[in-house]
Amino acid sequence: MAGIEIRHLKKAYEVDGRRLQVLQDVDLEIPEERITVVLGKSGCGKTTLLRLVGGLEQPDSGEISFGASHRTAFVFQEPRLMPWLNVTQNILFGLRGKEPEPGALSGIVATVGLTGFEKAWPQQLSGGMQQRVAMARALAYGPSLILMDEPFAALDHFTREQMQKELSRVQQEEACSILFVTHSIDEALLLGHRIVIIENGRIKRLFDLEETAGERDLLSDPFIRMKREIVADLKEQKI
Amino acid sequence: MIKMDSMRAFWPAFFMPEGPEERKLQAGADRRNEGERNVGMKQAAFWKGRFFPPLMGIAALLVLWYLVCRMELFSAYVLPPPAKVLDSFRKMLVSGELFADVGISVARVFKGFAIAFVLAFVLGMLRAVCPGAGPYFEYILQFFRNVPPLSLIPLLILWCGIGETTKTAIIFLASFFPMYLNIVKGFTGCDPRLLEVGDMFGYSRGERFFRIILPYASADILVGMRIGLGYSWRAIIAAEMVAASTGLGHMILFAQQMSRTDKVIVGIFVIGIVGLLTDRLFAFLISRLLKGNYANGWD
Numbered sequence: 001m002a003g004i005e006i007r008h009l010k011k012a013y014e015v016d017g018r019r020l021q022v023l024q025d026v027d028l029e030i031p032e033e034r035i036t037v038v039l040g041k042s043g044c045g046k047t048t049l050l051r052l053v054g055g056l057e058q059p060d061s062g063e064i065s066f067g068a069s070h071r072t073a074f075v076f077q078e079p080r081l082m083p084w085l086n087v088t089q090n091i092l093f094g095l096r097g098k099e100p101e102p103g104a105l106s107g108i109v110a111t112v113g114l115t116g117f118e119k120a121w122p123q124q125l126s127g128g129m130q131q132r133v134a135m136a137r138a139l140a141y142g143p144s145l146i147l148m149d150e151p152f153a154a155l156d157h158f159t160r161e162q163m164q165k166e167l168s169r170v171q172q173e174e175a176c177s178i179l180f181v182t183h184s185i186d187e188a189l190l191l192g193h194r195i196v197i198i199e200n201g202r203i204k205r206l207f208d209l210e211e212t213a214g215e216r217d218l219l220s221d222p223f224i225r226m227k228r229e230i231v232a233d234l235k236e237q238k239i
Numbered sequence: 240m241i242k243m244d245s246m247r248a249f250w251p252a253f254f255m256p257e258g259p260e261e262r263k264l265q266a267g268a269d270r271r272n273e274g275e276r277n278v279g280m281k282q283a284a285f286w287k288g289r290f291f292p293p294l295m296g297i298a299a300l301l302v303l304w305y306l307v308c309r310m311e312l313f314s315a316y317v318l319p320p321p322a323k324v325l326d327s328f329r330k331m332l333v334s335g336e337l338f339a340d341v342g343i344s345v346a347r348v349f350k351g352f353a354i355a356f357v358l359a360f361v362l363g364m365l366r367a368v369c370p371g372a373g374p375y376f377e378y379i380l381q382f383f384r385n386v387p388p389l390s391l392i393p394l395l396i397l398w399c400g401i402g403e404t405t406k407t408a409i410i411f412l413a414s415f416f417p418m419y420l421n422i423v424k425g426f427t428g429c430d431p432r433l434l435e436v437g438d439m440f441g442y443s444r445g446e447r448f449f450r451i452i453l454p455y456a457s458a459d460i461l462v463g464m465r466i467g468l469g470y471s472w473r474a475i476i477a478a479e480m481v482a483a484s485t486g487l488g489h490m491i492l493f494a495q496q497m498s499r500t501d502k503v504i505v506g507i508f509v510i511g512i513v514g515l516l517t518d519r520l521f522a523f524l525i526s527r528l529l530k531g532n533y534a535n536g537w538d
Contacts (some may be wrong), residue, residue, distance in 0.1 A: 072439065074435075076436075082451070093440065094439075141440065
């Protein structure tokens with residue numbers, strides 16, 4: 001499977017004079033054109049994994065190999081919008097001055113539900129709306145891989161649900177790969193084609209779900225069973 | 240009890256609330272234009288709120304000044320009455336000598352200020368683009384920051400004479416440091432999280448600087464420029480009082496030597512007004528430039 005292969009990845013940080021081994025020997029395949037969800041408690045190393053894949057940090061050892069040429073966009077935990085640019089300018093920030101294809105911009109703005117706010121400044125928007133601008137910015141870049149770090153954590157229940165559906169739809173339409181970090185089990189079950197559970201910097205377990213995302217009934221028996229297993233896995237973890 | 244109508248004759252219209260009868264009479268006639276009238280009233284209230292308090296403050300100060308002169312607490316030489324100062328002001332305006340002095344001082348300020356800004360910007364940028372260069376000049380700059388420009392006047396006169404170069408140098412020294420410090424703060428204080436966004440999109444070093452660092456720093460840079468402008472305006476007056484044959488500072492000193500206290504006060508007024516106007520103009524330009532997308536403390 002041509003995707004991203006991660007081999008023997010290790011990463012440590014120096015915190016207050018102590019060495020903190022965040023990732024110890026991670027082996028993982030991230031399949032192409034699928035949503036891979038990384039699930040774990042806070043501090044387990046999921047964000048670090050994402051930053052290493054995104055090239056924002058260098059691993060101490062191990063390697064990350066990308067199958068084909070890739071174009072990576074990152075949706076951070078915070079919106080990280082440029083306060084001096086309006087919504088449209090922020091969405092086009094990744095294109096580095098190039099003009100978007102006609103109609104592409106309005107399509108993306110409609111996807112994230114920001115029609116009518118194109119000229120607004122970031123500080124005039126709510127936190128959830130800002131996060132949607134950040135997502136639109138990633139989509140406008142035309143990425144083959146989107147890295148997402150708990151992007152919906154700040155959204156309310158209904159907006160989150162809607163954004164999750166939109167994300168599934170966009171992923172199928174654009175056929176891009178997504179590496180999605182979350183601590184919400186429901187979100188993982190709803191979105192993931194592959195769910196990776198990380199514990200203390202190691203991969204503890206891996207689930208492959210073959211059903212199409214977006215049409216899942218989390219209250220059906222197989223999902224409830226899977227959720228029980230995941231909860232049990234996470235509960236065993238020492239902090 | 241005092242009748243409302245008689246009081247209204249003495250007080251400005253906006254100071255008194257409208258009487259109930261008048262309101263009733265007007266209500267029918269104005270109902271058609273209520274929309275327009277509301278807008279008009281809102282505007283009137285806006286201007287009233289904006290200009291009324293400061294004008295009252297100024298008027299109170301003038302009245303106090305007038306009363307002090309009228310009571311002859313000080314001799315007219317020490318504190319000339321407002322009328323005399325106003326008269327001198329008018330004469331100086333008509334003869335044009337005031338414009339000449341103001342023009343010369345303003346031109347000097349902008350020359351020194353422009354040179355200081357360019358250098359502060361370049362050095363600040365150097366600190367941001369290659370941080371390794373900082374230590375080479377940082378301590379020298381910090382040393383000169385602690386030396387008041389006025390203490391350098393003897394040396395400057397010795398080296399540059401009493402011509403324009405000395406004044407430009409003093410303005411440069413006065414305005415460089417606030418600008419430099421603010422520019423460095425703006426450039427080096429850029430949010431690393433925003434820089435990461437640029438990194439993810441493959442921004443080059445140049446793009447990084449011009450599309451993230453520079454816009455991020457713009458508010459700080461403009462604050463520095465505004466402070467620097469204020470400092471240079473103060474410094475030019477001092478410099479012109481020490482060594483000059485033209486300019487506002489010289490005009491004040493010359494008036495003092497001629498025992499024309501009224502002209503001294505005119506000079507002080509003009510300094511304050513020109514300083515205030517340039518500052519307001521600068522604030523206006525800044526709010527245009529930042530297009531209202533920053534909550535700024537300019538007003």
